[in-house]
Amino acid sequence: MGLHHLDYLDELESESIHIFREVAGQFEKPALLFSGGKDSIVLVHLALKAFRPGKFPFPLVHIDTGHNFPEALEFRDSLVKTIDEKLIVSKVEDTIKERRLTEQKGKFASRNQLQTYTLLDTIEENGFDACIGGARRDEEKARAKERIFSVRDEFGQWDPKRQRPELWNIYNGKINKGENVRVFPISNWTELDIWNYIRREKIDLPSIYFAHNREVLEYDGQYVAVSGFIRIDETDIIINKKVRYRTVGDMTCTAAVASNASTIDDIINEITATKTSERGETRIDDKVSEAAMEDRKKNGYF
Amino acid sequence: MDILRFITAGSVDDGKSTLIGRLLYDSKSIMIDQLEAIEKQTKNREAGEIDLALLTDGLRAEREQGITIDVAYKYFSTPKRKFIIADAPGHIQYTRNMVTGASNSDLIIILIDARSGVVEQTRRHSIIASLLNMPQVIVAVNKMDLVDYSQDVYNNIVIEYAELAKALNLNDVSYIPISALKGDNIVEKSSSFTWYDGDSLLHLLENVEVEKAVNLEKARFPIQYVIRPQTEALHDYRGYAGKITSGIFRRGDKVAVLPSGLHSVIKNIEVDGGRQVEEAFAPQSIVLHLEDDIDISRGDVIVQSNEVPETTKELEVLLCWMDNKPLVAGNKYLLQMNSTRVRSVIKDIEFKLDVNSLEKHPAPEKVGLNDIVKAVIKTSQPVVHDSYKALRTSGGAILIDETSNVTVGACMIQ
Numbered sequence: 001m002g003l004h005h006l007d008y009l010d011e012l013e014s015e016s017i018h019i020f021r022e023v024a025g026q027f028e029k030p031a032l033l034f035s036g037g038k039d040s041i042v043l044v045h046l047a048l049k050a051f052r053p054g055k056f057p058f059p060l061v062h063i064d065t066g067h068n069f070p071e072a073l074e075f076r077d078s079l080v081k082t083i084d085e086k087l088i089v090s091k092v093e094d095t096i097k098e099r100r101l102t103e104q105k106g107k108f109a110s111r112n113q114l115q116t117y118t119l120l121d122t123i124e125e126n127g128f129d130a131c132i133g134g135a136r137r138d139e140e141k142a143r144a145k146e147r148i149f150s151v152r153d154e155f156g157q158w159d160p161k162r163q164r165p166e167l168w169n170i171y172n173g174k175i176n177k178g179e180n181v182r183v184f185p186i187s188n189w190t191e192l193d194i195w196n197y198i199r200r201e202k203i204d205l206p207s208i209y210f211a212h213n214r215e216v217l218e219y220d221g222q223y224v225a226v227s228g229f230i231r232i233d234e235t236d237i238i239i240n241k242k243v244r245y246r247t248v249g250d251m252t253c254t255a256a257v258a259s260n261a262s263t264i265d266d267i268i269n270e271i272t273a274t275k276t277s278e279r280g281e282t283r284i285d286d287k288v289s290e291a292a293m294e295d296r297k298k299n300g301y302f
Numbered sequence: 303m304d305i306l307r308f309i310t311a312g313s314v315d316d317g318k319s320t321l322i323g324r325l326l327y328d329s330k331s332i333m334i335d336q337l338e339a340i341e342k343q344t345k346n347r348e349a350g351e352i353d354l355a356l357l358t359d360g361l362r363a364e365r366e367q368g369i370t371i372d373v374a375y376k377y378f379s380t381p382k383r384k385f386i387i388a389d390a391p392g393h394i395q396y397t398r399n400m401v402t403g404a405s406n407s408d409l410i411i412i413l414i415d416a417r418s419g420v421v422e423q424t425r426r427h428s429i430i431a432s433l434l435n436m437p438q439v440i441v442a443v444n445k446m447d448l449v450d451y452s453q454d455v456y457n458n459i460v461i462e463y464a465e466l467a468k469a470l471n472l473n474d475v476s477y478i479p480i481s482a483l484k485g486d487n488i489v490e491k492s493s494s495f496t497w498y499d500g501d502s503l504l505h506l507l508e509n510v511e512v513e514k515a516v517n518l519e520k521a522r523f524p525i526q527y528v529i530r531p532q533t534e535a536l537h538d539y540r541g542y543a544g545k546i547t548s549g550i551f552r553r554g555d556k557v558a559v560l561p562s563g564l565h566s567v568i569k570n571i572e573v574d575g576g577r578q579v580e581e582a583f584a585p586q587s588i589v590l591h592l593e594d595d596i597d598i599s600r601g602d603v604i605v606q607s608n609e610v611p612e613t614t615k616e617l618e619v620l621l622c623w624m625d626n627k628p629l630v631a632g633n634k635y636l637l638q639m640n641s642t643r644v645r646s647v648i649k650d651i652e653f654k655l656d657v658n659s660l661e662k663h664p665a666p667e668k669v670g671l672n673d674i675v676k677a678v679i680k681t682s683q684p685v686v687h688d689s690y691k692a693l694r695t696s697g698g699a700i701l702i703d704e705t706s707n708v709t710v711g712a713c714m715i716q
């Protein structure tokens with residue numbers, strides 16, 4: 001590799017920093033949607049590189065479903081303290097009460113659908129005109145066509161037919177009042193890129209990403225953590241298993257994978273060898289229909 | 303390990319989706335659950351064979367219509383390189399998607415069906431590749447299994463395409479015979495081609511020089527954002543944040559700030575949120591500090607004093623129109639280039655380019671979606687620019703409709 005030639009992680013990093021700074025340059029009131037997972041932790045790391053020694057030109061926003069892994073919440077609070085930035089927490093619980101929404105029923109009743117309401121309310125209340133998220137195009141087919149700057153109408157809706165062409169590295173963030181733009185700085189990263197970057201940059205992660213013993217029930221080939229948020233039936237067999245998480249979402253809809261990987265190196269080895277995609281392996285909700293993600297995107301979910 | 307961004311182009315049914323599916327499949331970038339989903343959808347297939355094309359059909363509307371309507375991005379990597387594929391659909395009406403996909407690519411794979419040879423779509427795609435100044439072209443002659451892997455068929459297509467390439471000034475063209483369906487010459491060289499002594503497609507992709515896509519001669523640094531912590535400790539800190547789009551900057555370099563034309567010297571270069579370095583180069587994102595306290599803001603461009611780009615209020619452009627509403631001379635649009643945004647007016651439309659024949663039709667009456675025209679644009683403020691042919695990263699601009707906010711045009715500055 002030549003003297004003036006960037007390694008792929010450096011190139012991805014630079015592209016993401018550029019996107020962050022475009023947000024800062026083009027919008028009045030951006031926000032960074034922080035989910036507590038590794039992708040949003042990487043976003044924070046990139047934002048530090050983009051704006052330090054200055055402050056972030058946006059707060060972190062956590063849409064809190066109330067179904068979090070306690071480890072993820074602890075991590076969130078300690079991260080926010082370390083970087084000394086503003087955090088806004090919006091609780092789905094509050095939206096449910098205020099708007100008298102009906103909660104899902106069933107074994108793994110999830111608030112995934114409902115968090116869209118909280119997100120849209122938070123955007124409106126705060127007047128956010130850009131929301132930065134950690135979605136990647138390699139995650140899912142409907143996302144492969146997502147723009148880096150993705151315009152949403154005032155209902156948060158995504159219209160695949162109305163997407164703006166994105167040329168060179170020019171991002172058009174012009175919007176009308178009431179609209180907002182979802183911005184995805186790590187669109188071009190894959191799961192493996194993220195892990196390699198975490199290793200290289202020595203980024204801290206919540207402990208649940210590494211193998212640990214946990215009470216789980218096996219359901220449809222997946223391991224779901226035993227918690228107060230899911231219904232345990234008499235026929236369920238609860239086992240203690242060594243597991244780790246590949247994604248960190250809600251306890252109700254994120255499954256663990258059996259694993260002995262206790263370091264980042266182990267994890268990268270496992271991912272390289274594994275044959276199931278991140279979403280397929282760990283999202284209980286996506287299997288419902290081929291078009292599930294597309295529908296949720298259209299309705300204002302990321 | 304580095305990154306190669308490429309786009310694939312071909313007429314409908316030339317096998318583009320199959321080729322991409324094959325690359326992902328054979329490089330083991332497809333996961334079991336994704337395969338299961340495809341297997342479920344694969345209809346009317348011989349047992350054991352799956353429809354690799356289904357991997358790239360993203361949206362429901364597309365699946366229902368059985369066509370691709372928008373640029374999709376796909377990823378795979380080998381130990382040598384990470385690949386980003388812009389998959390642009392091949393229908394006649396989608397010039398706009400191809401222009402979009404090509405604008406971010408360093409290489410284009412043009413697919414040709416061995417049975418039909420160079421067709422109108424091949425010309426169109428090649429013309430667009432040439433207009434967008436694609437650094438490298440690979441012509442993949444597909445479906446060779448249907449012509450008995452014939453060397454004659456292949457050679458004739460190569461000869462025919464070479465003429466086209468010459469006419470279009472496409473200088474860096476490689477050729478390869480493949481069968482995307484059978485996997486011949488995709489990842490491994492296939493024994494079906496006894497007469498072919500070149501490399502497999504993947505080998506080609508792994509070894510083309512990507513450095514060519516980055517210009518290290520002409521230094522350009524568009525400012526995106528000014529970092530001013532305004533804390534007691536960093537009271538006077540004023541850092542210009544941006545990405546070097548081309549060239550190299552070193553501490554102590556004499557620089558000019560455009561469009562104002564003021565001069566200064568680089569005092570410091572920072573990366574990683576504060577670490578100082580001696581030099582930085584494209585495409586790094588950095589923070590620059592200058593010796594002098596001059597008024598600089600987003601949209602300004604810092605360049606080396608001894609090599610300065612044009613700064614004018616009039617631009618001659620090749621313009622690809624991307625909106626359903628027609629382009630009308632005299633209309634006003636916002637012109638955005640890197641981080642600069644100015645008002646502009648379309649002064650004159652000289653000619654419309656026929657993207658099948660390269661013929662120029664002067665003074666066109668109507669310019670609609672997917673048309674490419676030569677136009678003169680006048681801007682409210684001087685715009686710092688290079689010619690697109692000389693420097694892709696500072697010769698491309700977009701037009702934004704101020705009433706709809708939509709991106710309606712792509713400009714290649716002449």
Ligand SMILES: Nc1nc2c(ncn2[C@@H]2O[C@H](COP(=O)(O)OP(=O)(O)O)[C@@H](O)[C@H]2O)c(=O)[nH]1
Pocket residue numbers: 312313314315316317318319320321355392444445446447448480481482483484
């Ligand atoms: N025999 C043969 N058929 C192919 C080859 N590549 C693609 N096809 C078939 O050609 C048809 C169109 O391919 P597809 O990938 O959907 O084309 P696209 O429209 O360019 O994406 C499908 O039926 C493929 O199976 C090839 O190399 N050999």
